[in-house]
Structures are given as structure tokens and as C-alpha cells.
Amino acid sequence: MSLSLRDVHFGYGPREVLQGVSLAVDRPEILALCGPNGAGKSTLLHLLAGLAQPAAGEVLLDGRPLGKLAPAVRAARIAVVTQSAETAFDLPVEDLVSLGRLHRLTLRDRLLLQPLRGEDRAAVESALTQLGLEELRQRPLGQLSGGERARALIATALAQEADHLLLDEPTAHLDPAFRQEILDVLRALAEGGKRILIVLHDLTLAGLYADRVALLAGGVLRAVGAPQEVLREDVLRDVFRTPLRVLPHPDGGRPVVLPSAFARAVAGTGESTVDNDRRPR
Amino acid sequence: MSASGRRRAAAWAMVALLLAEMLGAVLIGPTGISPSRVLTALAHPGGTSVVAEIVWQIRMPRVLGAALVGAALGLAGAIMQALLRNPLADPYLIGTSAGASLGATVAQMAAPSLGLMPAGAFVGAAGAAVLASAASRTRGGGSVTIVLVGYALSVILGALTSLLLTFDHSELVQIYFWFLGGLGSVTWSQIALLAAVVAVGLAVALAYRRELDALALGEREANYLGVAVARTRILLLLLAGLVTAVAVSAAGLIGFVGLVAPHVARWAGGAVHGRTLLLSALGGGGFLVLADTVARSLPVGEIPVGIVTAIIGGPFFIWLIVRRERGMAQ
Numbered sequence: 001m002s003l004s005l006r007d008v009h010f011g012y013g014p015r016e017v018l019q020g021v022s023l024a025v026d027r028p029e030i031l032a033l034c035g036p037n038g039a040g041k042s043t044l045l046h047l048l049a050g051l052a053q054p055a056a057g058e059v060l061l062d063g064r065p066l067g068k069l070a071p072a073v074r075a076a077r078i079a080v081v082t083q084s085a086e087t088a089f090d091l092p093v094e095d096l097v098s099l100g101r102l103h104r105l106t107l108r109d110r111l112l113l114q115p116l117r118g119e120d121r122a123a124v125e126s127a128l129t130q131l132g133l134e135e136l137r138q139r140p141l142g143q144l145s146g147g148e149r150a151r152a153l154i155a156t157a158l159a160q161e162a163d164h165l166l167l168d169e170p171t172a173h174l175d176p177a178f179r180q181e182i183l184d185v186l187r188a189l190a191e192g193g194k195r196i197l198i199v200l201h202d203l204t205l206a207g208l209y210a211d212r213v214a215l216l217a218g219g220v221l222r223a224v225g226a227p228q229e230v231l232r233e234d235v236l237r238d239v240f241r242t243p244l245r246v247l248p249h250p251d252g253g254r255p256v257v258l259p260s261a262f263a264r265a266v267a268g269t270g271e272s273t274v275d276n277d278r279r280p281r
Numbered sequence: 282m283s284a285s286g287r288r289r290a291a292a293w294a295m296v297a298l299l300l301a302e303m304l305g306a307v308l309i310g311p312t313g314i315s316p317s318r319v320l321t322a323l324a325h326p327g328g329t330s331v332v333a334e335i336v337w338q339i340r341m342p343r344v345l346g347a348a349l350v351g352a353a354l355g356l357a358g359a360i361m362q363a364l365l366r367n368p369l370a371d372p373y374l375i376g377t378s379a380g381a382s383l384g385a386t387v388a389q390m391a392a393p394s395l396g397l398m399p400a401g402a403f404v405g406a407a408g409a410a411v412l413a414s415a416a417s418r419t420r421g422g423g424s425v426t427i428v429l430v431g432y433a434l435s436v437i438l439g440a441l442t443s444l445l446l447t448f449d450h451s452e453l454v455q456i457y458f459w460f461l462g463g464l465g466s467v468t469w470s471q472i473a474l475l476a477a478v479v480a481v482g483l484a485v486a487l488a489y490r491r492e493l494d495a496l497a498l499g500e501r502e503a504n505y506l507g508v509a510v511a512r513t514r515i516l517l518l519l520l521a522g523l524v525t526a527v528a529v530s531a532a533g534l535i536g537f538v539g540l541v542a543p544h545v546a547r548w549a550g551g552a553v554h555g556r557t558l559l560l561s562a563l564g565g566g567g568f569l570v571l572a573d574t575v576a577r578s579l580p581v582g583e584i585p586v587g588i589v590t591a592i593i594g595g596p597f598f599i600w601l602i603v604r605r606e607r608g609m610a611q
Contacts, residue, residue: 072508102495156506
């Protein structure tokens, strides 16, 4: 079982965003997709989610073209958590998470106005429990904190019971405690057999939580591999076109990526810049 | 009381309110028949007395017509608000009703003898709903912008209708009376059609209640969740067009019912479409029965019901916009 891109090209108008990318999400793991702004990370995710069709190359699910699948069939295999799901109306958490079962709705379910039953009910309950949302099930989305909201969106994807989970910056706008919480949840899901691809700006979090890191820049994959192999100063300087420092984490030695503030101070700006991943898109 | 218990109570309260309003509306009329005689006539359908005639041929069709037209407009409003992801949408404000008028006018002028006005109204309303939906999907438009575009659409369609009527006077009287509509002229056969269309519309919309919830998250998100977005959107737009066209065919242009009803519904039952659709239909019915009773009970004599709904709904619409703008400024 795998979800993969094979030599994929994709562009918006004349601008080619992806120039021959091959990548497979083919094992239970967290694969972190990192790279500079505008590198094509979100585009790559959209292609893997089946929302966009490649100009050349193939997007394959178990060896078959993803674009040929009906949305409901695809949703049973691939769940997506987007960055900015804004609801026009304030659905309560439980009703939002129940939408994860939409792809299984039968004609009978449609016509009888019954709430979810059986396996569907169980999948929703399990998703709520795994994300710690039992107490918040009646709470409208508009009344949730950023972290709770992110958890509710992940729970919705989880209720789909798809084996592939794609997330676009799920930790953006979250404070460090919530980021860690979300990534701990994803780590547990990967241990439980999910194939997870996550677009992350934060290289240190990628280094700590991912099994593999893929670096995308200028529409091509520059490196794919274990965090220690990919998150190296020489590779990062090349990809981000700025000097970055890499240190071993005190707990376990995984790579921690830091901006090289000192180099700039020496260069005479007198300021240290630590806001490397907070530049506006 | 638990949240779901409170919602259930609110739903039953709306049913009770609608029935009470309908009963009250049947009891009130210019001939001043005592309530007990009205109730007696109601209990004996098929009676031949003057009171029975008034109750069964004048008051009942009017009250049932108001309830069903209101339900149709409330349902259309709830569907359009979900598809446009915009709580300010209303079939009258965003041009669906104007589309129905234009369609009916074109149909009558093209084939005066065929009686195609309702079919033309459907085509026009569905076309206008599709246009409004397309406009709402352009990037960067805020909800007020979308309503402005919809309103411009409504004005353009109204102007085209006037233009047609200026060039060709032959069908003017026929078309004018159709526009005027009004709940006073609703017939039992129109009521049967309204009831059938509202029932079917509600059933189909409820079958797609979870898709409407998903579409409220965004088209992309709905697609990820397994919704065939394009097909679902077209089906629901046609449905909203059909329901609006039947309401406009029966009663003419009535604004703001489709705006107010879904808000009352969400306030009473929460944002889940399984409840919003049902309560919007109930709330729309209740709103229009009340407005029509007011419209025909004023000391100055009867006024068009659209004036009453605009006087109540217009300020509510302005309040929604102001509250929204304030919310954004914060």
C-alpha cells in the first residue's frame, strides 16, 4: 500500500511549481515536508490529496492513478487536515468530527434522519477520545482555543479511518505546548500504523518527530532521508540560502536547527534574528 | 437542561408557535366572525354556510399559503446560505427571486398560450442561483461583498424584466398580476403544489444535510471529506431555484424571509443542517403567517405582505452587517 508521486510536474500558468518530484508515502511513519516559502510544499500536498492533477507524471494510490477515484473512495484512503478550515457556521465538535464518516454515507443513511450508528459511531468516538475531545463534544467550533480547534480538525480526519493522513502546517498559530501536543498525537498515530505526511515550517520539530524529512526547494526535492542525514548545516545552507546552525538535542541527540544570529551580529547589524520561520507568506 | 434537550424543546416550541399563529390567523379577518363560529366551521369541512365558505375558501388557503410560501423561502435561504457560505444570503436579496420573475416574463412573452410561467420561473431562479454561487466562489470576496454582487445581480435581472415589459405590452396585464401575486389569491391547487414542492425540497435537502455541513467548511475541505462537490452544489442550487420559483409563482416577490428564518433556526437549534433546514422551513412559515396577518389587519386596510417582511427583515439585515463589520474590526 502506498501513495506516491512519480516524476510529477505541476504549474500555475507559465510558472512551474514542481519540476519532476518523486516521493512515496509507503510505510507507517511521519514524513515531514520542509522547505522555504513558495517551494511548492502545499502544492505537493494538494496533488497527493487528489485535489489537483499533475501536468506531467503520475500520482498513484496502490499503483493506480489517484485522479480516477471518486471522492468518496479516495476519502476512505486519504484524509487531509488543512491549515485554514474556517467554518461559515459554528458546528459543534462532535458534528464536525462526524463529517469524517461522510464518505461512507449510504442512501438509507441519507433518507432516514438517524444519527451515526455502529462502526461509524465507534470511529467518531475513537477519534474524539484519541484527541482528548470528549468533554468538548458539544462545544461550537467558534468557542475553541487554537489548540482545541487543531485537535478537532485532526479528529475529523482520523474519523475517516484512512490509512494515509496528510497535514498542512497543523501547528501554525499554536504555542509551543500545543505544537508538542499535536505532534505527540501524530507520533502515536504513526506508531499505530498511519502513513503521515506533514508540511512543517519548524525544522527542529521536524527533526524531533519525523522518521524521514523531505526538503523541497525550487520545485525539486533536494534531500529525503532520516533527520540526521538531511538536517545538516551544508544541506540547509544550500536549500534555504542562509547560514543555519545545527546542534544535537540534549535529549537523544536529534538535530536542532537554529538561525545563525551570531553571524549577523558580527556582520554589523547589531540585531539577532530568531524569527526565521515566522516570515509572512 | 442539556444542550440537545434545549434544542429539542426549541424545535417543538417553533412547531407550536407556527400552529398557534396559523390558528390565530384563521380567527382574524375583516368580516368579524366570532372565534367559536370559526372553530365550528373548521371542525366541519365541507359545510355550505357563509361562515364555512369564508373559513375554507378565503382564510384557510391564505394562511396555509403563507405558511408554505414562508417555508419554501426559509428552506431556500438555508440552502443558499450554506452553499454561499454566507449568513447574509437570501433568495430575494441575491437575485434568485428576480431570476424567477425574469424567467416567467420571458416564458409568457415567448409562448403566451402555453402557460409556461412557472417553468420559466424555475429556469430563471436556478440560473440566477448558479450565477450568485459562481460569484461567491471568486477569491477574496467577503460575505458583504458577495451579497452586494448578488444584489447587483438582482437589480440587473429586475432591469431586464422591466426592459422586456417596456418593449412588449401585449402580455403586460397577465405578467403584472403574476408578479403582484400576494397571498390573497392563493388557490387550493397552488397550495397542493407548494406542499408537494416544500416536502420534496425538504426531503432532498435533508438527505444532503451532511454535505451542507461539509460545504460550510469550504469546498476544498468538503472534497477531502469525500463530497462530489460540483455535482452536489448543482443539485442543491437547482433545488433552491425550484423552491424559490414555486414560492414566487404563488405569492410574488417577498424579501427577507429567507434571510431571517435560517438565523432564527440556528439560534434555536444550532448550526447543524439536519436541524437548520427543518427549523428554517418552520421559522419561515411562522414569520410569513405573522407578517401576512399584520399586513391584512392594519386599520389603513390591507398592504402587500412584502412591505411588512421588509420592515422587519431590513433592519435585521443591517444589524447583521454592522455586527459582522464590528466583529472584523476587533
